[in-house]
Amino acid sequence: MTPPEAVIFDIGNVLIEWQPERFYDARIGAERRRAMFAAVDLHGMNDRVDMGQGFRDVIYEVAEANPEWRAEIRMWHDHWLDLAAPVIDRSVRLMRALRARGLPVHALTNFGIESFALASGHYTFLGEFDRPFVSGHMAVIKPAPRIYEMVEADLGLSGDRLFFTDDRRDNIDAAAARGWRTHLFEGPDGLADRLVAEGLLSAEDAA
Template sequence: MTPKAVIFDIGNVLIEWQPERFYDRVYGPDLRRAMFAEVDLHGMNDAIDRGGDFRQIVYDTAETYPHWRAQIRHWHDSWLELATPEIPHSVRLLRALRGQSVPVFALTNFGIGTWRIAVPRYLFLSEFDRHYISGEMKVIKPDPEIYAMVEADCGLAPEALLFTDDRADNIAAAAARGWQTHQFTGPQGWAECLTAHGLLTGQAAA
């Protein structure tokens, strides 16, 4: 069926999220690899995305590993440098869908504190019809509960939802509930998906 709403992940779909790249640039790949091997920074970030206090979690982790204190604190203090740049073609697709009156939602693993930082920097984050922010929901993808919460809130059948995300596990969890899905590997493939579903013309998706 033709989707009745389109759901975007944000990290690596609308905004590049590659923390390793920041640390490689600032400290070099060797030091970054050593730190990431010792400290589960992405696990730390999951706790933030579940609704934990952004600064406290990062700073507490930094105190647990005092020899990495300065580097870990960058996760908080330099967060906008970790979450950059935006992906312009994806932003155009978001706006093209809205221009066609297609409801567009965000479903993202994002902390409450990081969301407050991101929205003023990336104004397109305010353009969604509905926002599903894991920090506010207290559950992260790919937990099936978060998809069920989206369905209950928007009132649409699973098969009426078209969802894109860069992570295979998040896509698999959505597909298991009956959502239509597209694993994001770049904006051109996503544009082709939207045109194939009849939501955008080729010109509008360019």
């Protein structure tokens, strides 16, 4: 089987851990966090940012609409780099090993415009992709079919010429429906094994 011609990484929970609940558990306690997440659609709020709306504007708007949780909701903006942490080091090494072999490596991520700029300034490896496809700039989020169409059109590649890894089953299923080779990310060890199986890395490179 011919290896894929490009690899596409999701970022959250593939290259950088993204566990807002864990952050809030540490800051305000699990019981209060559960109450806040039940009362306020914080992931829906984040989807608006990922669609390209203003990072601070959206979060502060939701905070003002929920005064009981105002201070806590503002943390989503004010302490954002603490939410998006830590780096998954082995995943970054795999990404760099692929690039070292001359393979095009891209990102396809649900990320806001300003939050991606903030993350890129802090996590410099985010500047190493051949092409970062960031939902905020594209005004569409995974798993909408349109975002995958836009990637194909930009790269001039489609179907099994693309290999995509993401931690969410719905995002993977949407890519697989277009014929992309996919890997549901459950940890860097499994991804390393799959990259070797696809002929993209040697076992030594993937170690």
